[in-house]
Amino acid sequence: SATCEGILEKVQRKEFREDLYFRLSGFHFHLKSLSERPDDVDLLVKFFQKKSSRRFVIKTEAIEAMKTYTWPGNVRELSKVCERFSQSLSGIVDLNLVKKTIIPQGQTNIPKLEGWEDYVQNHGLRSYITNLEKRAVEESMKRNKGKITACIKELKISSSAFYRILQDHQLTF
Structure with missing residues (x-):
């Protein structure tokens, strides 16, 4: 059996039968989402x-x-x-x-902030930041239909930083 709720707390509050809990309980482990x-x-x-x-x-x-x-x-x-x-x-x-x-309207594929610690622990901060800046530039280029000046303004970065990201990631538009 699986539950998202704190079943032990429910047993203590008499909201779940204690005998049923012990009958069903086996190995307990927590999986991250x-x-x-x-x-x-x-x-x-x-x-x-x-x-x-x-x-x-x-x-x-x-x-x-x-x-x-x-x-x-x-x-x-x-x-x-x-x-x-x-x-x-x-x-x-x-x-x-x-x-x-899968991706609902309005949601981009820019990495979300939840879970960033695990990503950084597994791949390193540099990898996370590099991936994030690449995706931010890609999404900005799509939104601005390839207009570089508009992207630079939207991202609030210098043109040299923008071109460096393009070159580092071999991005072409």
């Missing part, structure tokens, strides 16, 4: 790919975008998303399909 374990997304997608009756290929850019999604439905939501991917006519999952399938 999927949004706190972005590296698990890739492994889980591979698992769901193997389990699927229809094969699909998922591009690296799509996986990277999925790692930044908050996954409010956790692994169950990811499973359903992979089912939808398997129904794709082309059998190829790219960034556009990911955006249409």
Whole structure:
């Protein structure tokens, strides 16, 4: 059995039967939410790919975008998303399909602030900042339809910093 609630507290408040608790209780372990374990997304997608009756290929850019999604439905939501991917006519999952399938209107694929500590611990602060600035520039370029001056103003950075980011990440627009 699984619960998101503090079941022991419910037993103490007599809101849950103590005998039933001991009958059901076994091993206790806490799993972080999927949004706190972005590296698990890739492994889980591979698992769901193997389990699927229809094969699909998922591009690296799509996986990277999925790692930044908050996954409010956790692994169950990811499973359903992979089912939808398997129904794709082309059998190829790219960034556009990911955006249409999981990312709600208005939400970008810029890394969220929740869970940043785990990301930094696993990949380092430099990697986090580098990834964040790359994504910020990519999103700004999309919003501003490639107009560099508008991007520089929106991001509030110097033109030399902007061009350095473009060069470092080999971004072209």
